[in-house]
Amino acid sequence: MSESVSQLPLSALRQRIRDNAYTGSTSGLAQGYLQANLVILPAEWATDFLLFCQRNPVACPLIGMTEPGQKHLAEIGLDIDISRDVPEYNVFYDGEFEHATPDLVELWRDDLVTFVLGCSFSFEEAMLQTGLRVRNIDQQCNVSMYDTNIACQPAGRFHGNMVVSMRPFTPADAIRAIQVTTRFPKAHGAPVHFGEPSAIGIEDIDSPNYGDAVEIKPQEVPVFWACGVTPQNVMRNSKPPFCITHAPGKMLITDRLNNEFAFL
Structure with a gap:
């Protein structure tokens, strides 16, 4: 960018x-x-x-x-x-x-x-304002996004699993990120998962299904938010x-x- x-x-x-x-x-x-x-x-x-x-x-x-x-x-x-x-x-x-x-x-x-x-993307600004670093912004690339095994609730003809976006943080910063993003329910709100990717069906954190891979530094944990690419996965189903x-x-x-x- x-x-x-x-x-x-x-x-x-x-x-x-x-x-x-x-x-x-x-x-x-x-x-x-x-x-x-x-x-x-x-x-x-x-x-x-x-x-x-x-x-x-x-x-x-x-x-x-x-x-x-x-x-x-x-x-x-x-x-x-x-x-x-x-x-x-x-x-x-x-x-x-x-x-x-x-x-x-x-x-x-x-x-x-x-x-x-x-x-x-709407809550990334709030993260920056509190002093958090957002890796995809620092690396000037797209955010990492992944298919998961988290099922959405079906409705009519629509069904499928959730897609998530990921941003890595140290544990202390992850807590702060949760506090910040909880304030923005219309921007997906608080994370749906953090830590072990395989727990939500992600086998290779270095190979996102959408967007770009970002660096995860030692002592950092991946933090996952629901993502607006979910409907695209739902459309395929x-x-x-x-x-x-x-x-x-x-x-x-x-x-x-x-x-x-x-x-x-």
């Missing part, structure tokens, strides 16, 4: 993303602003997925939901175009990843419903005929402030 991109104000960063001039991770960018995961589904599948979010609020913390065909959602920002303001989108057919694309101009349909879900999500680590940056969603 270039220093110039990390220092851009939100309006300039959003324009670069909209122009397809920036397609990288959004971790550490536009500090102070709520980042969001996206799930875009045909209206016929939207009710089932809404119920899935309600039953799995840690993995899928719902921020907002559009009417069919709408590319805008006023409650997250008047100038946001959902079809163009994410650095990269993933496209799925019958649950299988088909391709990534920098925008949805050619793919948009009038029956598409967008779900805007909270993202753990549930096989809707068509689905669009954000690419892992490449979020929609909203106009809302992180502190609006924090328990103070």
